Amino acid sequence: MKIDVLTLFPAMFAGPLDESIIKRARESGLLDLQIHNLRDYAHDRHRTVDDRPFGGGPGMLLKPEPIFEAVEHLTSGSTRIILLSPSGRTFTQAIAGELAESKELLLISGHYEGFDERVREQLADDELSIGDYVLTNGALPAMVIIDAVTRLLPGVLGDEESTQEESFSHGLLEYPQYTRPADFRGMKVPDVLLSGDHAEIARWRGEQARLRTSERRPDLL
Numbered sequence: 001m002k003i004d005v006l007t008l009f010p011a012m013f014a015g016p017l018d019e020s021i022i023k024r025a026r027e028s029g030l031l032d033l034q035i036h037n038l039r040d041y042a043h044d045r046h047r048t049v050d051d052r053p054f055g056g057g058p059g060m061l062l063k064p065e066p067i068f069e070a071v072e073h074l075t076s077g078s079t080r081i082i083l084l085s086p087s088g089r090t091f092t093q094a095i096a097g098e099l100a101e102s103k104e105l106l107l108i109s110g111h112y113e114g115f116d117e118r119v120r121e122q123l124a125d126d127e128l129s130i131g132d133y134v135l136t137n138g139a140l141p142a143m144v145i146i147d148a149v150t151r152l153l154p155g156v157l158g159d160e161e162s163t164q165e166e167s168f169s170h171g172l173l174e175y176p177q178y179t180r181p182a183d184f185r186g187m188k189v190p191d192v193l194l195s196g197d198h199a200e201i202a203r204w205r206g207e208q209a210r211l212r213t214s215e216r217r218p219d220l221l
């Protein structure tokens with residue numbers, strides 16, 4: 001998969017995507033990730049990318065021309081163009097699964113008070129939020145989406161890592177888990193997990209997952 005990112009803060013992307021599973025996906029060629037500076041698509045001497053909203057009001061908007069030019073330069077007909085902002089629909093594991101089927105994504109990171117509406121109307125296929133809070137810009141949301149999508153690409157996770165995927169697909173929170181020692185500073189692992197009774201262990205885990213989900217995330221039940 002090819003993912004291009006358009007951002008005013010390209011330096012934020014150095015680090016998080018150069019580690020672990022994403023690093024391996026990039027090195028193996030399963031993910032071709034390129035970060036582009038929106039300012040490179042401005043034309044004036046000051047490389048202006050923002051302006052004041054018509055009709056007044058606080059803050060600045062990203063002006064349309066640099067974004068249109070960048071999109072024209074970076075996309076083919078098959079690129080899925082996604083804006084990141086708090087006004088988008090909320091990103092979920094199901095959306096990650098859909099995006100993972102794309103050949104090419106362009107993630108456009110918002111900033112200030114957001115985008116000129118013509119960017120939404122004419123360029124964007126989708127607008128995504130990663131949750132109901134406000135960030136300084138869309139770089140972290142872009143990285144969150146890249147991470148969630150990349151780990152779903154065929155061949156990116158090893159066998160060990162892939163089995164984890166199945167356990168979350170129950171739609172419940174994970175049951176409590178323990179490793180050695182069986183007694184750590186007096187805190188004991190539940191007896192059932194040491195019993196060797198696999199049917200009873202499965203029953204306990206299901207019960208714990210349901211209890212934990214109803215306590216913390218009743219919306220999932």
Ligand code: JF5
Nearest residue numbers: 085110111129130131135137138
């Ligand atoms: C942004 C205008 C983009 O704050 C966010 C965000 C929160 N959840 N998902 C995205 O993006 C930065 C701020 C203001 C556009």
